[in-house]
Amino acid sequence: LNSLVEAVGLSVAQMSVVIATAPLVNGVIKRVKARFQMRMGPPLLQGYFDIAKWLARSERKANTSSFVSTLAPPLIIAAVLSTLVFLPVFRDQAPSASGGDLLVVVGLLALCRALLSLAGMDTGGAFGGMGSSRELAVGALIEPVLLLALVTLAIQPGTTRLDEIMTFGIGEPGLFLNVGWVLAAAAFLIAILAETGRIPFDNPDTHLELTMIHEGMLIEYSGRSLGLLHLAGVVKQLVLILIFVNVFLPFGMASLDGIAGFALGAGLVTLKVVAIAVVLGVVESLFAKMRLFQLPDLIGTAGFSATLGVAMTVLFA
Amino acid sequence: LSFSDIILRIFEDSEHLESEFGLVSSLVTASLVLLILASASGLNGFLRRRRVELVLSALASGLILLAAVVIVGEGRSVSLSLWSPSPYSQLALHIDALGGVFAAIIGGVGLAASVFGLGYAHHRPIDGLTYPLFLLTMLLTASAANVYTFLVGWEGMALTSFLLVLGDGASSPRRQAAILYLVMTHVATVFVTASFFLVAREAGSTEFAAMSAAELPTTLASLTFVLALAGFGTKAGLIPVHIWLPRAHPVAPSHVSALMSAAMVKVGIYGLARVSLDFLSPGEPWWGLLLIAIGGLSAFLGVLYALMEHDLKRILAFSTVENVGIIALALGAVLSLRAHDQPALAAALFTAALLHSVNHAWFKTLLFLAAGSVQQAAHTLSIDRLGGLARVMPLTSVAALVGCLSIAALPPFNGFAGEWLLFRGLVGAAATPVGDTLRLTSLAAIGVLAAASGLAVACFVRLFGISFLGLPRTGEAEHAREAPLVMTATLLVLAVFCLVTGIGAGWLADWLQPVSGELLAVTNEHSPALIEPQTGGRFSPALLAIVLLVLAPLPWVIARAAFGKQQRPSLAPVWSTGVVFRPSMQYSGTSFSKILRLFYHRILLPEREIEVAYHGASPLPRLVRYNGRVPALFEERLYKPLRSGVLWAAGHVRVVQNGSVQMYLLYMVAVLGFLLVVAR
Numbered sequence: 002l003n004s005l006v007e008a009v010g011l012s013v014a015q016m017s018v019v020i021a022t023a024p025l026v027n028g029v030i031k032r033v034k035a036r037f038q039m040r041m042g043p044p045l046l047q048g049y050f051d052i053a054k055w056l057a058r059s060e061r062k063a064n065t066s067s068f069v070s071t072l073a074p075p076l077i078i079a080a081v082l083s084t085l086v087f088l089p090v091f092r093d094q095a096p097s098a099s100g101g102d103l104l105v106v107v108g109l110l111a112l113c114r115a116l117l118s119l120a121g122m123d124t125g126g127a128f129g130g131m132g133s134s135r136e137l138a139v140g141a142l143i144e145p146v147l148l149l150a151l152v153t154l155a156i157q158p159g160t161t162r163l164d165e166i167m168t169f170g171i172g173e174p175g176l177f178l179n180v181g182w183v184l185a186a187a188a189f190l191i192a193i194l195a196e197t198g199r200i201p202f203d204n205p206d207t208h209l210e211l212t213m214i215h216e217g218m219l220i221e222y223s224g225r226s227l228g229l230l231h232l233a234g235v236v237k238q239l240v241l242i243l244i245f246v247n248v249f250l251p252f253g254m255a256s257l258d259g260i261a262g263f264a265l266g267a268g269l270v271t272l273k274v275v276a277i278a279v280v281l282g283v284v285e286s287l288f289a290k291m292r293l294f295q296l297p298d299l300i301g302t303a304g305f306s307a308t309l310g311v312a313m314t315v316l317f318a
Numbered sequence: 319l320s321f322s323d324i325i326l327r328i329f330e331d332s333e334h335l336e337s338e339f340g341l342v343s344s345l346v347t348a349s350l351v352l353l354i355l356a357s358a359s360g361l362n363g364f365l366r367r368r369r370v371e372l373v374l375s376a377l378a379s380g381l382i383l384l385a386a387v388v389i390v391g392e393g394r395s396v397s398l399s400l401w402s403p404s405p406y407s408q409l410a411l412h413i414d415a416l417g418g419v420f421a422a423i424i425g426g427v428g429l430a431a432s433v434f435g436l437g438y439a440h441h442r443p444i445d446g447l448t449y450p451l452f453l454l455t456m457l458l459t460a461s462a463a464n465v466y467t468f469l470v471g472w473e474g475m476a477l478t479s480f481l482l483v484l485g486d487g488a489s490s491p492r493r494q495a496a497i498l499y500l501v502m503t504h505v506a507t508v509f510v511t512a513s514f515f516l517v518a519r520e521a522g523s524t525e526f527a528a529m530s531a532a533e534l535p536t537t538l539a540s541l542t543f544v545l546a547l548a549g550f551g552t553k554a555g556l557i558p559v560h561i562w563l564p565r566a567h568p569v570a571p572s573h574v575s576a577l578m579s580a581a582m583v584k585v586g587i588y589g590l591a592r593v594s595l596d597f598l599s600p601g602e603p604w605w606g607l608l609l610i611a612i613g614g615l616s617a618f619l620g621v622l623y624a625l626m627e628h629d630l631k632r633i634l635a636f637s638t639v640e641n642v643g644i645i646a647l648a649l650g651a652v653l654s655l656r657a658h659d660q661p662a663l664a665a666a667l668f669t670a671a672l673l674h675s676v677n678h679a680w681f682k683t684l685l686f687l688a689a690g691s692v693q694q695a696a697h698t699l700s701i702d703r704l705g706g707l708a709r710v711m712p713l714t715s716v717a718a719l720v721g722c723l724s725i726a727a728l729p730p731f732n733g734f735a736g737e738w739l740l741f742r743g744l745v746g747a748a749a750t751p752v753g754d755t756l757r758l759t760s761l762a763a764i765g766v767l768a769a770a771s772g773l774a775v776a777c778f779v780r781l782f783g784i785s786f787l788g789l790p791r792t793g794e795a796e797h798a799r800e801a802p803l804v805m806t807a808t809l810l811v812l813a814v815f816c817l818v819t820g821i822g823a824g825w826l827a828d829w830l831q832p833v834s835g836e837l838l839a840v841t842n843e844h845s846p847a848l849i850e851p852q853t854g855g856r857f858s859p860a861l862l863a864i865v866l867l868v869l870a871p872l873p874w875v876i877a878r879a880a881f882g883k884q885q886r887p888s889l890a891p892v893w894s895t896g897v898v899f900r901p902s903m904q905y906s907g908t909s910f911s912k913i914l915r916l917f918y919h920r921i922l923l924p925e926r927e928i929e930v931a932y933h934g935a936s937p938l939p940r941l942v943r944y945n946g947r948v949p950a951l952f953e954e955r956l957y958k959p960l961r962s963g964v965l966w967a968a969g970h971v972r973v974v975q976n977g978s979v980q981m982y983l984l985y986m987v988a989v990l991g992f993l994l995v996v997a998r
Contacts, residue, residue, distance in 0.1 A: 012865075053881075056877045056880070056881045057881040057882070059884045059885040059886075059887065059888075060884065060887035060888075061887060061888050061889075061890050062887040062888070062889055062890070063889070063890060063891065063892045063893075064889040064890065064891060064892075065706070065788065065789050065891075065892055065899075067708035067709050067712075067715075067786075067787060068708065068712070068716075069708065069719070069787060074873075075870045075871060075872075075873050075874055076866075076870055078869070078870075078873050079865075079866050079869035079870040079872075079873075080866065082869050083862060083865040083866055083869055086861070086862075086865050097858075097861060099856050099858070100856065100857070100858035100861040100862065101856075101857055101858065101861070101862060102742075102856070102857065104738050104741050104742060104745075104857070105729060105738065105857055105862065107768075108727070108728060108729040108734055108738070109729060111726075111727075111728055111771070111772070111775055112723075112728040112729060114775065115723065115726060115728055115775050115778075115779050118779050118783070119719075119779055119782065119783055119787070122779070122783030122784070122787045122788060122905070123708075123783075123787045123788070124787075124788065124892045125705065125706070125787065125788025125789045125892060125899075125901070125904045126892040126893060126894060126899070126903075126904075127894060127903050127904065127905060128893070130783075130788075130904060130905025130909070130910060131905065133779065133783065133905075133910075134780075134905060134909070134910045134911070134912070134913055135913060137775060137776035137779055137780070137914075138776065138913035138914045138917060140772055140775065140776070141769070141772035141773045141775065141776045141914065142769075142772065142917065143772070144768050144769070144771065144772035144775075145764075145765045145766075145768035145769045145772065147768075148741075148764065148765075148768040149761075149764065149765055149768070152745055152748070152761070152764055155745055155749065156745075156748055156749045157749075159746070159749040159750075161742060161745055162856075220893060221892065221893065224884070224887070225874075225877055225881075225884055228877070229873050229877070232873075293913065294913075294916055294917075296917075297917045304765075308761075308765060311748075311761050312758060312761060315748055315754070315757045315758060315761060316754060316758075
């Protein structure tokens with residue numbers, strides 16, 4: 002029973018912290034982009050104000066919508082948050098690492114994608130259909146990249162559990178950091194850009210129908226549901242960054258007991274997350290949005306990199 | 319000879335039951351009797367109009383499901399001798415754990431399809447006779463104790479399903495589909511018979527029990543495997559011998575399509591597993607590699623072609639090709655790992671193959687039956703003529719949505735559980751020292767499977783989104799009404815089942831353990847709520863379901879506590895850049911898959927013609943005609959040349975057959991003389 006209480010407590014803690022900080026991380030990325038464009042940019046806390054505003058408002062729905070658009074927002078946010086039950090955040094321990102692994106996390110991200118694109122198609126509006134079909138096409142290509150990049154790290158420790166991969170990385174950094182790791186990390190970063198709808202895949206700042214993917218699916222949403230979907234979006238972004246930070250860069254995250262260890266882990270993770278957020282902002286600022294039909298080239302490059310990485314890990318590591 | 323006499327003669331030997339397992343044996347016997355009675359009642363117009371044959375088929379399927387669940391769970395087998403007119407032709411059943419799994423699939427799908435059929439309007443007189451016989455012969459095949467029984471069942475299954483596809487034979491496409499199916503399935507029979515012959519010759523017996531002890535020389539064993547792969551692969555619908563499947567499955571009535579796509583293809587899988595795992599042991603590593611390659615190709619191309627289809631049932635048929643490919647890939651990994659002496663990992667992957675076979679049976683049945691409901695309500699299966707069904711057929715839609723999420727392998731539904739174990743096993747194979755070829759093949763398999771499952775999400779979101787969401791595209795879709803209670807109830811029960819077997823996948827995996835115990839001599843312990851292969855990394859679908867269930871309402875509760883109660887949402891028209899929204903503005907099935915069609919154009923080779931006609935000197939086009947299609951590459955590039963080659967050869971061989979009796983006599987004398995010289 003003690004371990005159950007501990008697991009539930011850790012889950013609640015991880016989820017609360019992730020929800021509470023996800024808009025801030027997005028604010029950091031926005032601030033970096035603004036600086037690159039010689040602008041001040043919105044305040045770091047703007048994301049919170051926006052979401053609070055939407056959550057407080059009542060909704061206006063399309064008269065053609067069905068049960069799908071009502072059920073989708075809570076299910077999407079539940080699916081994103083439940084990845085945190087299997088993902089270590091503050092130390093090399095997840096609330097229930099034995100209940101799920103990297104395959105389950107990838108499956109839950111696919112569930113989010115399916116629910117969101119169904120929600121986009123619910124009203125029948127052309128923008129929703131456009132966003133959904135693009136999201137699914139990009140997702141269909143990015144899923145093998147995401148999986149192969151993560152599997153690369155699973156080969157040497159021989160496990161798909163995220164906490165065990167982390168422990169292996171901390172314990173054997175010499176074995177862990179090889180050519181396969183470099184290639185897989187590059188592929189995973191590209192996959193993060195695709196999954197979070199960032200340049201060069203999608204432009205998060207625009208509602209122009211020629212380019213948009215993610216915003217197209219949200220176009221018929223308003224009020225509380227829209228707030229929840231935006232929250233789900235930033236939480237998903239933070240979860241992906243956390244996977245990268247903790248699985249690819251687990252260094253220094255050995256299990257330290259007590260409050261001090263917890264605080265140390267939290268501090269390290271925060272530093273790494275901010276660093277990755279800055280990298281994402283820089284990447285977004287340096288590149289231009291690609292034409293939709295050129296995306297397979299970019300994803301193909303990432304896929305090639307991941308495939309090569311996993312093959313080299315098997316052959317030489 | 320009265321009908322009851324025939325039944326008695328067929329079962330005259332059934333007293334020789336194994337006494338301790340007698341109850342299960344009598345369940346099987348009762349189920350066979352009921353199926354024969356059902357098909358007899360199909361001959362009588364009065365009984366047929368009351369659908370007595372479906373009621374009896376449902377009962378029989380339920381009984382066999384019950385018996386099979388016990389047989390597999392207990393890991394014991396049941397033997398029944400039905401009829402032995404001569405020592406060489408004994409109709410005898412022997413249901414062991416492997417056969418039991420497939421008998422359970424046939425029983426479960428048969429039960430759902432028969433109950434659904436009670437409310438289904440598209441019945442033809444001949445189906446009353448052939449439908450129960452189809453179930454019976456499938457059952458006979460999966461539980462055969464010897465080659466004779468297997469081939470009787472196999473042929474009976476082919477012929478009855480041919481008649482079910484043909485129906486009244488009215489339309490030309492249906493006739494062509496049926497004949498193509500008949501040809502393919504008979505070519506398959508030749509291969510199957512040949513592979514059985516090779517094993518039986520070495521074993522000196524046609525009893526399966528004796529054949530499993532046969533020891534074949536390597537070359538002969540490899541030949542047997544390739545023959546079995548060709549024969550059973552055709553029945554299972556593996557690429558490139560799949561071409562009959564997307565044509566034949568959709569034209570049958572929906573409950574028959576469900577039986578064919580969810581149960582009959584599995585008999586092919588059963589045969590492949592029986593020959594390669596039971597008869598041919600320990601096998602060569604390259605068999606598995608070949609099967610992984612073919613399975614991966616089927617999984618990827620199957621779902622890619624499914625994405626390009628517009629007919630609900632054709633989409634589902636191509637998705638069957640995909641799922642059979644996934645199962646074959648898992649079986650291939652089992653074969654390779656067994657040859658490399660890794661029984662624990664092989665057992666985990668074998669469980670994955672069986673788990674996916676069982677799960678696929680439920681969600682594919684659910685979706686085919688839902689397609690039947692849609693067809694009955696909206697009189698069309700084209701997704702581009704449907705739309706908005708979620709509001710007029712809410713119960714059917716909820717069930718179909720669950721089916722779509724399951725088949726797209728999304729957690730926590732049942733499709734994910736099997737794929738999780740498969741991925742886990744493949745990662746395990748890649749991380750184990752089993753030789754670089756197999757390790758790299760496992761990695762390639764992971765990549766291909768991930769690509770296929772990404773496409774499957776796109777495919778089934780498209781299917782559901784285009785046909786059930788949005789606005790109705792035609793009047794037929796607009797005036798559709800919810801299907802009769804018995805049909806929607808069947809769908810909802812199946813949907814609940816998809817969710818329950820997804821959450822309780824650990825139980826299901828545990829139930830399947832006797833099968834790998836029987837064939838690989840290894841059982842992995844699966845605790846009830848966990849799927850747990852030997853090595854690290856476990857998955858608890860039950861935990862995930864609880865977490866999702868707790869988390870889903872939480873955001874609303876918290877938002878309400880923090881920001882107060884909301885007003886009811888006000889309604890407004892869909893935003894369409896300021897003009898009045900019309901159903902034709904929606905994305906269609908074609909436009910939805912356009913991006914993937916272009917992304918994968920090097921594989922799909924799509925064609926399009928645009929024809930623009932002008933009116934005199936006016937620069938404005940009078941008429942624009944657009945015609946786009948995705949060619950069926952295997953038919954056009956592989957089978958067309960093959961067919962013309964066969965016809966060409968036949969034209970030349972015909973010279974020998976000139977119709978003159980003297981000539982034929984000369985042939986006979988020549989052959990006789992030749993034989994006398996050779997066999998002297």
